[in-house]
Amino acid sequence: MDGTRRARPFDAGRPVRRVEKPAIDPSGEFTVKMDEMTSSITTVEQHIFERQESQHPAASGQFSWLLSGILLATRIISAYVRRAGFVDVLGATGSKNVQGELVQKLDVLANEIIVSCLGYRGNIGIMVSEEDDEPRILKEPDEQARYIVLFDPLDGSSNIDVNVSIGTIFSIQQRREDVKAHSVMEHILQPGYKQVAAGYVVYGSSTVMAYTTGDGVHMFTLDPSIGAYRLCQENVKMPEHGNLYSINEAYRRQFPPGIQKYLDWVKSEEAEGYGLRYIGSLVADFHRTLLKGGVFLYPPTQKAPQGKLRLLYEANPLAMIAEQAGGAATDGAQRILDKVPTSLHERTPLIIGSTADVDRVLQFWHQ
Ligand code: AHM
Ligand code: MG
Numbered sequence: 001m002d003g004t005r006r007a008r009p010f011d012a013g014r015p016v017r018r019v020e021k022p023a024i025d026p027s028g029e030f031t032v033k034m035d036e037m038t039s040s041i042t043t044v045e046q047h048i049f050e051r052q053e054s055q056h057p058a059a060s061g062q063f064s065w066l067l068s069g070i071l072l073a074t075r076i077i078s079a080y081v082r083r084a085g086f087v088d089v090l091g092a093t094g095s096k097n098v099q100g101e102l103v104q105k106l107d108v109l110a111n112e113i114i115v116s117c118l119g120y121r122g123n124i125g126i127m128v129s130e131e132d133d134e135p136r137i138l139k140e141p142d143e144q145a146r147y148i149v150l151f152d153p154l155d156g157s158s159n160i161d162v163n164v165s166i167g168t169i170f171s172i173q174q175r176r177e178d179v180k181a182h183s184v185m186e187h188i189l190q191p192g193y194k195q196v197a198a199g200y201v202v203y204g205s206s207t208v209m210a211y212t213t214g215d216g217v218h219m220f221t222l223d224p225s226i227g228a229y230r231l232c233q234e235n236v237k238m239p240e241h242g243n244l245y246s247i248n249e250a251y252r253r254q255f256p257p258g259i260q261k262y263l264d265w266v267k268s269e270e271a272e273g274y275g276l277r278y279i280g281s282l283v284a285d286f287h288r289t290l291l292k293g294g295v296f297l298y299p300p301t302q303k304a305p306q307g308k309l310r311l312l313y314e315a316n317p318l319a320m321i322a323e324q325a326g327g328a329a330t331d332g333a334q335r336i337l338d339k340v341p342t343s344l345h346e347r348t349p350l351i352i353g354s355t356a357d358v359d360r361v362l363q364f365w366h367q
């Protein structure tokens with residue numbers, strides 16, 4: 001047998017039974033509904049595959065394998081978030097992380113889920129998490145694994161217990177080819193413009209994921225009924241200007257004078273029409289800014305002269321997404337993506353959003 005199906009010889013003695021329609025769906029309605037449903041689904045895996053085929057036909061599939069590991073992890077985290085209250089994931093662990101912040105149970109769980117989902121993807125050499133003191137070296141620099149994954153497993157920890165949106169942010173880099181082995185840090189501490197991909201997931205009223213590989217930003221919603229991320233918007237564009245600003249104004253007194261002037265202006269008659277939104281989860285504040293436009297600010301304060309947000313796990317990936325969507329991201333002095341990191345948990349001021357709104361903030365800051 002060669003495995004191909006062959007027609008059986010015609011048996012002239014038997015009556016031929018003609019089947020006009022599938023017996024299971026005599027009216028044909030069900031078949032039509034199924035077609036509508038399946039033809040409108042584009043899963044994230046399919047999307048990545050199709051774009052890879054058209055834009056990088058020589059790609060080995062290694063990258064999509066890696067990305068699918070991250071997405072699996074976020075589906076598991078999403079499932080825990082949705083069951084918080086029934087399963088024991090709320091509250092603090094009682095310990096502090098390397099940055100002196102209280103660690104929540106869900107922070108630890110999310111970190112472990114990502115680490116275990118990525119740990120067996122052979123092409124990842126290094127994993128760097130906001131929750132870990134040190135990078136995890138999975139393969140030594142001279143081995144094949146060329147990707148470095150950096151992530152904030154659960155952004156917006158202070159919102160976990162009060163049912164407000166939280167999220168996961170990730171950044172993907174490649175090992176440097178110009179430095180042969182040596183220090184792991186040389187591979188990790190690369191400027192953001194070298195990222196090969198970045199993305200985030202918001203566990204909000206629905207679970208939404210956005211990613212970029214440098215050719216636009218694409219957005220998906222997790223369909224819990226089938227457990228798959230379904231495409232909802234391709235090539236997302238951030239409005240050039242918005243009417244929302246987002247900042248923790250409680251720190252106003254500690255902000256640079258230029259930022260204080262901006263805050264006066266944004267509430268003035270001249271600016272008229274701005275509203276304020278501040279969730280306190282960067283990933284959720286950014287998601288809104290991406291869709292509606294406007295600006296998010298976490299400037300330096302007297303207490304935190306470098307701001308609070310982390311360059312490698314928060315600012316860099318979101319800056320890549322912002323730029324890919326036509327927006328901008330700066331630390332006040334330079335483009336976020338041009339910053340050369342000097343340490344793992346480095347912090348940075350962050351002004352991110354619509355180009356016109358980011359420019360306006362900079363005008364006040366530097367006048
Ligand atoms: P986290 O990653 O530990 O949750 O901390 C970062 C969070 C951001 O999500 C958010 O923008 C910021 O901290 C809020 O800080 P603040 O409470 O000072 O306004
Ligand atoms: Mg965070």
